[in-house]
Amino acid sequence: MSELMSAAQELDAADGLAGLRQRFVLGDDVVYLDGNSLGALPAHVPGRVEDVVRRQWGELRIRSWEESGWWTAPERVGDRIAPLVGAAPGQVVVGDSTSVNVFKAVVAAVRMAGEGRDEILVDASTFPTDGYIAESAARMTGCALRPVTPAEVPSALGDRTAVVLLNHVDYRTGRLHDLPGLTAAVHAAGAYAVWDLCHSAGALPVGLDEHGVDLAVGCTYKYLNGGPGSPAYLYVREELQDRFDSPLPGWNSHAEPFGMASAYTPAAGAVRGRVGTPDILSLLALEAALDVWETVPVEAVRAKSLALTDFFLRCVEAYVPGGRVGNLTPVAHAERGSQVALRCDGAGDVMKALIGRGVVGDFRHPDVLRFGFTPLYVGFADVERAARVLGEVVAGTGHPHPA
Numbered sequence: 001m002s003e004l005m006s007a008a009q010e011l012d013a014a015d016g017l018a019g020l021r022q023r024f025v026l027g028d029d030v031v032y033l034d035g036n037s038l039g040a041l042p043a044h045v046p047g048r049v050e051d052v053v054r055r056q057w058g059e060l061r062i063r064s065w066e067e068s069g070w071w072t073a074p075e076r077v078g079d080r081i082a083p084l085v086g087a088a089p090g091q092v093v094v095g096d097s098t099s100v101n102v103f104k105a106v107v108a109a110v111r112m113a114g115e116g117r118d119e120i121l122v123d124a125s126t127f128p129t130d131g132y133i134a135e136s137a138a139r140m141t142g143c144a145l146r147p148v149t150p151a152e153v154p155s156a157l158g159d160r161t162a163v164v165l166l167n168h169v170d171y172r173t174g175r176l177h178d179l180p181g182l183t184a185a186v187h188a189a190g191a192y193a194v195w196d197l198c199h200s201a202g203a204l205p206v207g208l209d210e211h212g213v214d215l216a217v218g219c220t221y222k223y224l225n226g227g228p229g230s231p232a233y234l235y236v237r238e239e240l241q242d243r244f245d246s247p248l249p250g251w252n253s254h255a256e257p258f259g260m261a262s263a264y265t266p267a268a269g270a271v272r273g274r275v276g277t278p279d280i281l282s283l284l285a286l287e288a289a290l291d292v293w294e295t296v297p298v299e300a301v302r303a304k305s306l307a308l309t310d311f312f313l314r315c316v317e318a319y320v321p322g323g324r325v326g327n328l329t330p331v332a333h334a335e336r337g338s339q340v341a342l343r344c345d346g347a348g349d350v351m352k353a354l355i356g357r358g359v360v361g362d363f364r365h366p367d368v369l370r371f372g373f374t375p376l377y378v379g380f381a382d383v384e385r386a387a388r389v390l391g392e393v394v395a396g397t398g399h400p401h402p403a
């Protein structure tokens with residue numbers, strides 16, 4: 001056995017989270033490093049979804065809105081996500097997609113910012129949907145949109161800045177941005193900070209309340225394992241809720257939704273972020289999936305995530321022939337999320353070969369191999385195997401060294 005294989009065994013033996021893996025449906029022959037795109041299925045979820053479909057829908061039918069807690073599920077599930085993002089209850093509501101929630105958050109922030117503030121700053125390397133939505137929100141609100149790197153945000157801020165939309169972790173490189181520092185800079189300029197937590201929630205502590213974040217959004221099908229297309233969440237800081245003027249004021253966010261009034265009166269609290277009828281099947285699959293977190297402190301997840309990515313980088317260095325891949329992910333812990341991105345010539349073909357050999361990551365155009373490390377179900381032996389197979393695949397493909 002190689003030195004790295006025995007190192008992996010020791011790390012697995014000392015891993016306090018190792019037992020969680022059996023709560024997920026994962027084949028023994030696959031190393032799943034794509035939980036940052038679609039989290040694995042928790043083993044108890046199918047049974048719970050079956051109950052929702054057969055009993056709650058099939059037998060109780062309309063009564064379930066009340067008796068099965070369907071109507072209040074968006075806030076209830078929001079309160080279960082809240083501790084994972086460092087939020088006290090009553091500030092997170094679940095529903096719609098991340099894209100839609102970005103729209104609500106950015107437009108509402110511009111409306112809060114008020115007269116004279118007519119510029120939106122957006123992370124220039126953002127996940128595309130955030131950029132598209134910010135552009136449309138800017139046009140609709142008469143703002144200018146300015147793409148800047150997160151590092152440029154402090155110098156780009158001014159007395160015309162209304163809102164800054166940032167990603168906590170960059171989806172391509174895995175770089176973790178300085179949420180406390182950037183939020184403080186945004187506030188010092190009198191603007192509002194909207195954070196997209198898609199690649200951080202469930203992988204590392206976020207501290208929304210602690211750091212005074214104004215608004216945040218995130219998806220639940222990545223590190224929260226909610227299932228394909230499970231609904232996203234919206235955080236509105238408690239002090240701002242009375243001023244949160246939603247650009248999508250549907251009947252679900254009305255103070256008296258069943259009053260069927262022709263005039264809109266917004267509800268108080270996180271409910272104000274709702275729009276229309278919630279997607280109950282997906283929402284309750286997500287609620288079931290969140291059970292996994294009941295005994296898991298997010299700090300322990302973060303510690304294991306850093307140990308996994310450190311060990312992966314060490315194994316890649318040992319196994320992958322010199323120069324064949326280049327690491328795009330920051331080495332400093334304070335700047336690293338829970339994934340490792342490697343630049344590699346022929347990355348698309350390399351990833352296909354990896355998947356063919358049971359190592360599932362993903363390919364990001366044009367030359368990036370992306371590996372996500374979900375501490376709930378990825379172990380150190382998985383990491384060692386992934387790097388070893390990568391070394392074998394890359395050595396066999398005959399692609400020249402990256403420039």
Ligand SMILES: *Cc1c(COP(=O)(O)O)cnc(C)c1O
Binds near residue numbers: 097099100167
């Ligand atoms: C995954 C991801 C999204 C996805 O948005 P959807 O509306 O769920 O398709 C948005 N933003 C970021 C940063 C993401 O990583």
